Amino acid sequence: MALPLELTLLIILFVCIFVKHARSDAADHRYxxxxxxxxxxxKVGPFHNPSETYRYFDLPFCIPDHIKEKKEALGEVLNGDRLVSGPYALDFLVDKDNELLCRKHLSKEEVVQFRKAVDKDYYFQMYYDDDLPIWGLIGRVDREGRDNPEDFRYYLCKHVYFDAKFNKDRVIEITARMDPHMVVDLTEDKEVDAEFTYSIKWQETDILFENRMDRFAHSSALPRHLEIHWFSIINSGVTVLLLTAFLATILMRVLKNDFMKYAHDEESLDDQEETGWKYIHGDVFRFPKHKSVFSAALGCGTQLFTLMVFIFILALVGVFYPYNRGALFTALLVIYALTSGVAGYNSTSFYCQFEGTNWVKNLLLAGFLFCGPLFLTFCFLNSVAIIYNSTAALPFGTIIIIMLIWTLVTSPLLVLGGIAGKNSNTQFHAPCRTSKYPREIPQLPWYQSTIPQMLMAGFLPFSAIYIELYYIFASVWGHRIYTIYSILLIVFIILLIVTAFITVALTYFQLAAEDHEWWWRSFLCGGSTGIFIYGYCLYYYYGRSDMSGFMQTSFFFGYMACICYGFFLMLGMVGFRAALIFVRHIYRSIKCE
Incomplete structure (x- = not known):
């Protein structure tokens, strides 16, 4: 289905504005x-729990006299950023050695608070010159030679070394490291006096200002990482080639024999009973059950596919460069809102082709089929974040903005798309006439039922992407940076191809077994990869990560459930559309009474 021209122009205009904004964000950083x-x-938080973050001054650090909050964009708030003026005075080209930050008396409660933070490997994150990140651990635990946790020693770092680099009048790089010898012992529950200090040393470099973020981008493109990425692509490519060869040598040969057989039967004077997939030509285009839900699922899947296409476009033109705070969340929110017309158009268009009458109900279903579960999940997780007093909890004002976007942008475009789909007057093209009464489906072996077919259909696409999944998870749910979007695009295309091929193959076997209810089966088989991805979530959480705690567990499995559900809808749409093209082709190639 083609996008309405107005919607296409609106999305292109947004992309142009977004790219221009991203490229001109850091224009004048001269000092x-x-x-x-x-x-x-x-923010601060446990290093292994990326979702569990708190405001920097929630810990009793040295508080400056005047704390100024930085005005943040929508994407930054969604990302959990809460920026305030930092405690250190790092003036341009001014070296400092053991500069006193503050003298602080830590009470017993503050000592306990810091010790718990050190025990959970709390890190801090700052930004220098707007977008240069600074990371560091707030302390360390001495476990050497001690097996009993009660014997561990806990130390809070009280001195920070900053190493900064400059090129002419611009800041290029800054790092922070803690002095392991200048620490405060927090092992015992007693009051402590400490002097917190810091040092900074400037060095000149020949790195250009335009390239100062490249060191973060290159971290995910190291030779040993690239080898794994290319191995993933080769593995996926071999899967595609094998599957293509399977279809070409077996499926097409079988189809050729079927065509020859049916052509011979048509020329024969003897009456012969039809068998195989031709036998059900009067039922194969009988519209699916629950056609309103089916149409809404196709509409949502098409919208999510369109969303992915535009996200890849923005990624390839360099919008999501490292530490472009909140850019991805802003893009997801805005593009999803702008593409809601795609869901409305495709949903009502299919629904009307299926001779549905209550298109308004279908349109509402398309609007809430994906957003409904996402909204309920968000309400629960945001409540958990509020209880934990985490920065992951969205402020009330941000929630109002999202609701306004939904009310003023998403809903009107959804309705306009639905009206356009209803008025498109597109007739469903069926090469065969549908009989009045459906044929009875014969008893099929267990391996041709829905669940085994879904398992077979989801395994191959998942096997083509599972290697790349680790790096994506380590980026989304960790501190790695993913920047090789070209490789990710290749893997995504391979995923679509494998999903389409395996769905077509299973659809043929289903029709050959004289089972004409292929509509929902093709959608479920295509989308079953999303179930495998969620299964990988269990493996990653318990086998490859150190995440723990109720909040982090809730966020991980809650939001990954929504993401996998989105993949289910998108890949289900891809599988169905591929199967529809295939079914129309084979029944167009024979003569049916």
Missing amino acids: EPGDPVPLYAN
């Missing part, structure tokens, strides 16, 4: 020696 450079403290 004279001694000028103050903006430093913002962002």
Whole structure:
């Protein structure tokens, strides 16, 4: 289905504006020696729980006299960023050695609070010169030679070394490291006095300002990582080639024999009973059960596929460069809102082709089929984040903005798309006439039932992408940076091809067994890869990560359920459309009474 022209132009305009904004965000970062450079403290949290983040000054650090909150974009808030003015004065080209930050008396409660943070490997994150990230652990645990956790020693770092690099009048790089010898012992529950200090040393570099983020991008493109990525593509490519060869040498040969057989039967004067997939030509285009839900699922799947296409476009033109805070969340939210017309158009178009009458109900179903579960999941997880007082909890104002986007953009475009789909007057093209009464489906072996077919259909596409999945998970649910979007696009295309091929093959076997209810089966088989991805979530959480705690567990499995559900709808749509093209082709090639 083609997109309405107005919607296409609107999306293209958004992409152009988004790219321009992303490219011009860091335009004038020039300083004279001694000028103050903006430093913002962002958040703290357990290193292994990326969703469990808190405001920087929720821990009793040295608080500056005047704390100024930075105005944040929508995507930054969705990302859990809460930037405030940092405690350190890191002026441009001004070296400092053991500069006193503050003298602080830690009470017993503050000592316990810091010790719990050190025990959970809390890290801090700051931003220097707007978008240069600074990471560091707030302390360390001495476990050497101690088997009993009660004998561990807990130390809070009280001195930070900053190493900064510059090129002419611009900041290029900054890193932070903690002095392991300048620490405060937090092992015992007693009050402690400490002096917190910091140092900064400037060095000149020949790296250009335009390339200062490249070191983060290159971290995911190291030779040993690239070898694994290319191995993943080769593995996926071999899967595609084998599947293509299977279809070409077996499926097409079988089809050729079927065509010759049916052509011979038509020329024969003897009456012969039809068998195989030709036998059900009067039922194969009988519209599916629950056609409103089916049409809505196709509409949502098409919208999510369109969303993925535009996300890849933005990624390939460089919008999602490392630490472009909130860019991905902003893009997902805005593009999803702008493409809601795609869901409305495709849903009502299919529904009307299926001779449905209550298109308004179908349109509402298309609007809530994906957003409904996502909204319920968000309500639960946001409540958990509020209880934990985490920055992952969205402020009330941000929730109002999202509701306004839904009300003023998503809903009107959904309705406009639905009206356009209803008025398209597209007739469903069926090469064969549908009989009045459906034929009875014969008893089939267990391996040709829905669940075994879904398992077979989902395994091959999943096997083509599972290697790349680890890097995606490590980026989304960890601290790795993923920037090789070209490789990700190749893997995504392979995923679509394998999904389409395996769904077509299983659809043929189903029709050859004289089972004409292929509509929902093709959708379920195509989308079953999403179930395998969620199964991988269990393996990743318990086998490959160190995440723990109720909040992190809830966020991981809650939001991954929504993501996998989205993949289910998108790949189900791909599988159905491929099967529909195939079924129309084979029944168009024979003569049916």
